[in-house]
Amino acid sequence: MPELPEVETVRQGLIRGIQGRTVEDVLIRRSGLRYPFPEDLPTVAGCSITNIRRRAKYLLLDLDDGRVLLSHLGMSGRYTLFDANEANAAGKPLLATVNGGVPVSAFGDRTGFGGKHDHLEFVFTDGSRAVYTDPRRFGIIDLFSSAEETSHPLLVDLGPEPFDPWGPVDLAQRLEGRRTAIKLALLDQKTVVGVGNIYACESLHRAGISPRREAKGLVRANGAPTKRLETLVGHIKDVLHEALEAGGSTLNDFAAVDGTLGYFAHQFAVYGREGQPCQKEGCGGVVRRLVQSNRSTFYCPSCQR
Numbered sequence: 001m002p003e004l005p006e007v008e009t010v011r012q013g014l015i016r017g018i019q020g021r022t023v024e025d026v027l028i029r030r031s032g033l034r035y036p037f038p039e040d041l042p043t044v045a046g047c048s049i050t051n052i053r054r055r056a057k058y059l060l061l062d063l064d065d066g067r068v069l070l071s072h073l074g075m076s077g078r079y080t081l082f083d084a085n086e087a088n089a090a091g092k093p094l095l096a097t098v099n100g101g102v103p104v105s106a107f108g109d110r111t112g113f114g115g116k117h118d119h120l121e122f123v124f125t126d127g128s129r130a131v132y133t134d135p136r137r138f139g140i141i142d143l144f145s146s147a148e149e150t151s152h153p154l155l156v157d158l159g160p161e162p163f164d165p166w167g168p169v170d171l172a173q174r175l176e177g178r179r180t181a182i183k184l185a186l187l188d189q190k191t192v193v194g195v196g197n198i199y200a201c202e203s204l205h206r207a208g209i210s211p212r213r214e215a216k217g218l219v220r221a222n223g224a225p226t227k228r229l230e231t232l233v234g235h236i237k238d239v240l241h242e243a244l245e246a247g248g249s250t251l252n253d254f255a256a257v258d259g260t261l262g263y264f265a266h267q268f269a270v271y272g273r274e275g276q277p278c279q280k281e282g283c284g285g286v287v288r289r290l291v292q293s294n295r296s297t298f299y300c301p302s303c304q305r
C-alpha cells in the first residue's frame with residue numbers, strides 16, 4: 001500500500017499537474033469507495049484547486065471556495081494525469097458501460113484494468129483530466145469546509161509529522177511509560193504519522209533495536225530520550241527521505257501520477273528478506289520474520305537487541 005513517501009510523491013506530482021486548475025466537471029462512476037462519496041462531490045465543479053497539502057497519508061486539496069477535498073489512496077489508489085491533447089485523443093464516451101456492466105473510463109489500459117476501476121475523473125477547464133483509479137476500493141474521498149479540518153474524525157488524533165521539525169524529545173514524550181513493542185508503537189499514528197511497516201522495520205534494523213523491545217525502555221527515567229532513541233529517530237528520517245528521493249516504493253500496484261514506478265523496494269535491507277544473510281557488515285546473522293499485531297516484522301536477531 002502507498003506509504004508516506006509514496007503519498008508525498010503523489011502530492012508533488014499533483015502540485016505540478018493540477019494545482020491552480022479549475023474543475024469543470026466531476027465524473028463519478030460508483031457510489032463510493034471505503035465509504036460512500038460525499039453527496040456534494042459534484043459541487044467541486046466550478047472550484048479551483050489553490051493548494052495541495054498532505055497530513056499523514058491524507059491528501060488535502062484546498063478549493064478556492066474555502067472547502068477541502070480529502071483523498072486517501074487506501075491500498076491501491078492512484079491518480080493519472082492527462083493533458084488536454086491526451087484527453088481529447090482518448091475521447092468520449094466518458095461514462096460508457098461495457099455490456100451494461102461497470103462504467104468504464106475512456107482511458108482503457110492507460111490507467112490499468114481496462115478503465116474498469118477509474119471511479120472518479122476530474123475534468124479541468126483547460127481540457128486536462130485527473131483520473132482516480134482504485135481496484136481494491138479502500139480509498140477515501142471526503143469534502144468539508146476548512147474550518148472543520150482540525151476536528152475531522154480522520155485527522156483529529158494524528159501524531160506529529162516526521163518531516164516537520166520533530167526529534168527524539170518528541171518521540172520520547174509519546175513512548176514514555178508504554179510497554180508496547182517499539183515496532184508497534186512506531187506504527188501507531190498517534191506516536192508519529194507515516195512510519196509504515198516497511199519503514200519501521202528498516203529503521204529499527206539500522207538502529208540495531210529489536211522490534212520487540214518495550215517502547216518505554218528507550219526513554220530515560222526523567223523522560224529524556226536515550227542515545228538509542230536518538231539514533232532511531234535519525235534513521236527514521238533517513239529512511240523516509242531516501243524513499244522520497246527514490247519516488248516511493250513499488251509494492252503492490254502503486255504508481256506515481258505520471259505512471260512511472262519508484263525503486264526503493266530494491267534497497268530494503270531486511271524487509272521481505274526472511275532467511276537471507278543480514279546485510280550489516282560483520283554481523284553474520286540471518287533475517288527472521290515474526291508477526292506482530294497481524295503484520296510481518298523482518299529483523300536480524302543478531303544485531304537488533
Ligand SMILES: [Zn+2]
Nearest residue numbers: 278283300303
Ligand atoms: Zn544483523
